[in-house]
Amino acid sequence: MVNKDVEKIKTGIDGLDEMLKGGVPKGHVFTVMGEFGTGKTTFSLQYIWEGLQKDESGIFISLEEDRDAMIETGLSYGWDFQPYLDENQLAVKKLTPADAEATINKIKSDLPQFIEDFDAERIAIDSVSLLNMLADTPQQKRNQLFALSKMIKDTGATALLTAEVKDENPTSSRDGLIEYTADGVVLLRYNQSDMEEVQLSIQVIKMRRIDHSRKIKPFVITDNGIEVQMEGAIF
Numbered sequence: 001m002v003n004k005d006v007e008k009i010k011t012g013i014d015g016l017d018e019m020l021k022g023g024v025p026k027g028h029v030f031t032v033m034g035e036f037g038t039g040k041t042t043f044s045l046q047y048i049w050e051g052l053q054k055d056e057s058g059i060f061i062s063l064e065e066d067r068d069a070m071i072e073t074g075l076s077y078g079w080d081f082q083p084y085l086d087e088n089q090l091a092v093k094k095l096t097p098a099d100a101e102a103t104i105n106k107i108k109s110d111l112p113q114f115i116e117d118f119d120a121e122r123i124a125i126d127s128v129s130l131l132n133m134l135a136d137t138p139q140q141k142r143n144q145l146f147a148l149s150k151m152i153k154d155t156g157a158t159a160l161l162t163a164e165v166k167d168e169n170p171t172s173s174r175d176g177l178i179e180y181t182a183d184g185v186v187l188l189r190y191n192q193s194d195m196e197e198v199q200l201s202i203q204v205i206k207m208r209r210i211d212h213s214r215k216i217k218p219f220v221i222t223d224n225g226i227e228v229q230m231e232g233a234i235f
């Protein structure tokens with residue numbers, strides 16, 4: 001049954017928003033999973049960009065790219081983040097995975113206050129798998145992930161967490177945890193038809209509280225970011 005009362009926000013990826021019948025429920029913590037190069041970072045930036053165009057504030061938390069790299073990547077898609085940083089509508093936080101303890105402390109102490117002070121409506125964390133590498137034990141990983149998800153939920157922001165998948169099973173996150181804690185899972189995959197071409201595909205595995213499409217659709221990454229080919233068929 002469709003719950004018409006659920007308020008949704010657009011991801012900024014048109015075909016996906018159509019598959020979600022309007023977008024992601026506001027306040028959800030959802031994950032975008034996929035192998036290297038499937039477009040997770042692109043998705044995160046496109047998601048934040050969409051919010052900025054709608055006067056929403058956003059925080060991009062990266063474990064891979066610093067502020068300059070993020071700006072440069074954005075520009076390659078025609079998204080100029082600089083003015084939004086200047087206007088304090090966008091904040092970029094780089095977490096350095098090398099410094100495990102400091103990073104975890106930051107997440108526990110600084111980050112909640114920062115998100116609250118900034119009054120962020122959208123948050124992207126790229127990637128939660130790198131963050132998990134900071135934990136020593138599976139138990140620590142689980143606790144850290146739950147704490148992070150809860151912390152974000154409490155702020156009321158709608159958050160996107162990217163996750164790497166297992167090499168041997170590209171439909172399951174590397175830690176096998178985030179898909180359970182997250183309110184939603186969007187899966188990005190490579191499909192290979194023969195030795196000539198590889199196609200990218202997108203599907204919604206899970207999205208709590210809404211009726212969504214379960215179709216698998218091809219997509220391309222262009223100078224404008226991710227474009228889902230709604231009329232296209234997968235191999």
Ligand SMILES: Nc1ncnc2c1ncn2[C@@H]1O[C@H](COP(=O)(O)OP(=O)(O)O)[C@@H](O)[C@H]1O
Pocket residue numbers: 034035036037038039040041042043076077221222223224
């Ligand atoms: N400006 C661009 N135009 C078209 N395709 C691009 C552009 N920038 C990156 N790509 C494609 O997107 C891929 C990287 O996607 P990315 O979002 O970094 O994936 P992930 O974060 O999952 O590793 C590149 O390998 C390339 O194929």
Ligand SMILES: [Mg+2]
Pocket residue numbers: 040041042064126
């Ligand atoms: Mg990436």
